[in-house]
Amino acid sequence: xxxxxxxxxxxxxxxxxxxxxxxxxxxxxHRERLSSVVAIEFTANSEVKRETLTAYGTVMDEKxxxxxxxxxxxxxxxxxIQDIKIYxxxxxxxxxxxxxxxxxxxxxxxxxxxxxxxxxxxxxxQSFGVADSKIGENLWGFGVARIxxxxxxxxxxxxxxxxxxxxxxxxxxxxxALSAIGGxxxxxxxxxxxxxxxxxxxxxxxxxxxxxxxxxxxxVSAGEIFWRAKDFLEVIPKDPxxxxxxxxxxxxxxxxxxxPNEVLNILNLKGQGAIAISNIFQGSPAxxxxxxxxxxILALDNQPIKKFPDNxxxxxxxxxxxxxxxxxxxxxxxxxxxxxxxxxxxxLTEAPKxxxxxxxxxFPRLGLSVREFVVSDAVKNYEYTNNLKGVIARYxxxxxxxxxxxxxxxxxxxxxxxxxxxxxxxAIDILNKIENNKDVTGLIILVxxxxxxxxxxxxxx
Numbered sequence: 001x002x003x004x005x006x007x008x009x010x011x012x013x014x015x016x017x018x019x020x021x022x023x024x025x026x027x028x029x030h031r032e033r034l035s036s037v038v039a040i041e042f043t044a045n046s047e048v049k050r051e052t053l054t055a056y057g058t059v060m061d062e063k064x065x066x067x068x069x070x071x072x073x074x075x076x077x078x079x080x081i082q083d084i085k086i087y088x089x090x091x092x093x094x095x096x097x098x099x100x101x102x103x104x105x106x107x108x109x110x111x112x113x114x115x116x117x118x119x120x121x122x123x124x125x126q127s128f129g130v131a132d133s134k135i136g137e138n139l140w141g142f143g144v145a146r147i148x149x150x151x152x153x154x155x156x157x158x159x160x161x162x163x164x165x166x167x168x169x170x171x172x173x174x175x176x177a178l179s180a181i182g183g184x185x186x187x188x189x190x191x192x193x194x195x196x197x198x199x200x201x202x203x204x205x206x207x208x209x210x211x212x213x214x215x216x217x218x219x220v221s222a223g224e225i226f227w228r229a230k231d232f233l234e235v236i237p238k239d240p241x242x243x244x245x246x247x248x249x250x251x252x253x254x255x256x257x258x259x260p261n262e263v264l265n266i267l268n269l270k271g272q273g274a275i276a277i278s279n280i281f282q283g284s285p286a287x288x289x290x291x292x293x294x295x296x297i298l299a300l301d302n303q304p305i306k307k308f309p310d311n312x313x314x315x316x317x318x319x320x321x322x323x324x325x326x327x328x329x330x331x332x333x334x335x336x337x338x339x340x341x342x343x344x345x346x347x348l349t350e351a352p353k354x355x356x357x358x359x360x361x362x363f364p365r366l367g368l369s370v371r372e373f374v375v376s377d378a379v380k381n382y383e384y385t386n387n388l389k390g391v392i393a394r395y396x397x398x399x400x401x402x403x404x405x406x407x408x409x410x411x412x413x414x415x416x417x418x419x420x421x422x423x424x425x426x427a428i429d430i431l432n433k434i435e436n437n438k439d440v441t442g443l444i445i446l447v448x449x450x451x452x453x454x455x456x457x458x459x460x461x
Contacts, residue, residue: 064114131191141179252284273314367400
């Protein structure tokens with residue numbers, strides 16, 4: 001069957017599968033909104049391979065601004081996202097170049113700018129109007145199937161809205177798959193309702209060789225859950241390039257836990273949430289301001305912590321509110337400590353490096369990539385101090401000398417040949433000498449893994 005025949009059949013399905021208000025010409029509605037969703041092809045590079053990936057995006061303005069959702073893992077550095085091509089849907093195209101602007105570290109929204117030559121083929125989803133949605137309302141969006149290298153075919157996805165939940169952002173949950181992840185969702189009048197964010201996890205019973213297994217599966221191309229438009233648009237900056245230059249603030253709390261309903265009732269905290277502090281990073285603004293392990297946060301800047309059906313969303317809410325500040329701002333926390341109510345003013349500083357911002361280097365002879373030890377590594381290793389020593393084994397190549405010695409990805413490298421690693425540059429200097437000296441036939445690495453130290457002897461080929 002030809003591509004035109006396939007698209008004609010889908011058009012028939014579109015015309016017959018939805019019940020629209022009489023005054024709405026869905027063929028026109030569908031055709032116009034097709035220009036607000038795109039396919040995004042890019043390569044994600046790593047130490048030894050290049051992987052071509054595809055995501056889907058929504059057009060946010062008339063100058064080629066496109067957003068997508070959580071298209072790569074958070075630890076992937078921005079510079080690894082390369083060779084970006086934007087494809088319109090439903091037409092043959094060799095794709096258009098685009099610039100990757102960056103991502104929001106809290107929401108995991110990614111920003112692109114398509115080249116100017118594509119702008120006349122795009123239409124901002126906001127130009128169709130923005131509307132709210134209600135339970136039981138019929139909604140629709142685009143699924144996408146790649147037919148050839150140069151042709152992405154759109155197809156209709158539609159479902160009723162089954163639930164609305166704050167997680168902590170306002171999400172709609174449809175009864176069936178409703179949109180490509182990163183693509184827009186519309187109501188029957190064609191107004192922008194939201195953007196697809198993820199799929200529901202579905203449990204299945206599997207039978208293999210007379211044994212039964214319980215497996216959880218999640219669709220990766222399209223999903224039932226969408227971020228409601230009015231809430232989503234409050235997060236999206238009008239000038240993402242300027243917004244993404246903003247430095248994240250740093251408070252220094254680790255392992256925050258939302259209080260369960262039973263404890264909230266005991267504390268007579270009805271109608272609001274509260275957060276218990278598990279640990280505090282040494283030398284952080286929270287530490288210097290006098291916050292202590294076990295303190296309970298009731299409010300940020302005199303705004304009570306919001307309560308959610310899933311209490312742990314109170315922590316996400318707190319982090320989202322905190323992130324709206326910038327380094328140098330002073331926040332006010334209302335807390336309870338041993339039944340005493342306190343109010344603390346805390347000047348925020350600039351957040352330490354994230355994992356994706358850490359320096360890294362690959363050593364082909366060893367089969368090892370190391371990166372800087374950052375705060376998130378300290379937290380994983382229950383080290384809440386600002387003495388960030390050692391490096392992390394970022395990548396261990398299969399069948400390499402370090403792999404044969406038993407080194408694992410994410411091992412914390414503390415010593416090399418008996419020499420303590422004080423910082424990243426010290427490790428790089430030592431490893432470069434070993435890598436470039438063919439007379440060196442081995443080395444000894446001391447690592448920490450899940451709280452245990454291991455001494456590994458590496459034989460070089």
